[in-house]
Amino acid sequence: MTTVGFIGLGSQGGPMARRIADAGIDTVLWARRPETLEPFADSSAKTAQSPAGLGAASDIVCLCVVGDDDVLSVATGPGGVLSGMRKGGIIVVHSTVHPDTCVKLAAEAAERGVSVVDAPVSGGGRAAEAGTLLVMVGGDDEPVATCLPVFHTYGDPVVHLGPLGSGQVTKLLNNVLFTANLATAADTLGLGKSLGVDATRLAEVITHGTANSFALERVASAGGTLDRIAGHAGNVLLKDVSLIDGIAAESGAPSEVVLSTARTTLRMMGLQ
Numbered sequence: 001m002t003t004v005g006f007i008g009l010g011s012q013g014g015p016m017a018r019r020i021a022d023a024g025i026d027t028v029l030w031a032r033r034p035e036t037l038e039p040f041a042d043s044s045a046k047t048a049q050s051p052a053g054l055g056a057a058s059d060i061v062c063l064c065v066v067g068d069d070d071v072l073s074v075a076t077g078p079g080g081v082l083s084g085m086r087k088g089g090i091i092v093v094h095s096t097v098h099p100d101t102c103v104k105l106a107a108e109a110a111e112r113g114v115s116v117v118d119a120p121v122s123g124g125g126r127a128a129e130a131g132t133l134l135v136m137v138g139g140d141d142e143p144v145a146t147c148l149p150v151f152h153t154y155g156d157p158v159v160h161l162g163p164l165g166s167g168q169v170t171k172l173l174n175n176v177l178f179t180a181n182l183a184t185a186a187d188t189l190g191l192g193k194s195l196g197v198d199a200t201r202l203a204e205v206i207t208h209g210t211a212n213s214f215a216l217e218r219v220a221s222a223g224g225t226l227d228r229i230a231g232h233a234g235n236v237l238l239k240d241v242s243l244i245d246g247i248a249a250e251s252g253a254p255s256e257v258v259l260s261t262a263r264t265t266l267r268m269m270g271l272q
Helices: 013-022 034-040 050-058 068-077 101-111 123-132 141-154 164-194 199-206 212-223 227-251 258-268
Strands: 004-008 026-030 060-063 090-093 115-118 133-138 155-162
Touching: 004 050, 013 026, 013 034, 013 060, 026 050, 026 258, 034 133, 034 155, 060 133, 060 199, 068 090, 068 101, 068 123, 090 101, 090 141, 090 164, 090 199, 101 164, 101 258, 115 164, 133 141, 133 164, 141 155, 164 199, 164 212, 164 227, 164 258, 199 212, 227 258
Parallel strands: 004 026, 004 060, 060 090, 090 115, 133 155
Antiparallel strands: none
8 A cells, every 4th residue: 555645735736635545555744834634634644743754654756845955855855755755656746846955865765775756736626626637747657657546536637748757847837838828818918908899798709719728728717817817827837938948048059939929928017
């Protein structure tokens, strides 16, 4: 029997952990705030007293915390998950972070005989509850195969994209394209308004046409502007665009359109 530890019980991580426990997989949880664990009182999930204790009790540890520093702190800091894990264990990074963060973690984990898999997700809490998260996986074949039954409790599809870090790069590419699409959607609705076409009706037409996109639907539901999206997700989009921008620049990878358009979106949001 595999025991799965889970840290990061937020709006997305919480439903993911619940899906694991409800699938009959032995589950161990840790959270800084006790009230975060209250929704699991009626589940079979157990509670660890520390990240190290969770690591000691788990074969696979899933991290769904906010950013790079959080991943490294909870995994490799004093009393972190890695200090308690046994040889053969696996750490899964569900957070969206720089791929180098996963590589750095993997180097430290290897010293203890522990593998690292990166598996950022997309879809939000509702998709997690429904078991339809998109899971983008990077890592060696053997640890990925071990993790697949866990991933399939909350993910569909689950896509193995290549070596460690490739899941993170893919997630960032998805997010930079979404960010770019926000600018083109808002600009199109604004252009239509200037030309005498009602923005609500225009959005209704486009969402049924060949130019539809998830970004356009979000802009339309927000009244045709980026203001609400900026307040809700602007800082996350800024982080992700900055990450992929830096990765592309460092590798010399060309981008003629998507990065510059994503930056335009951030400027329209007042973030650059």
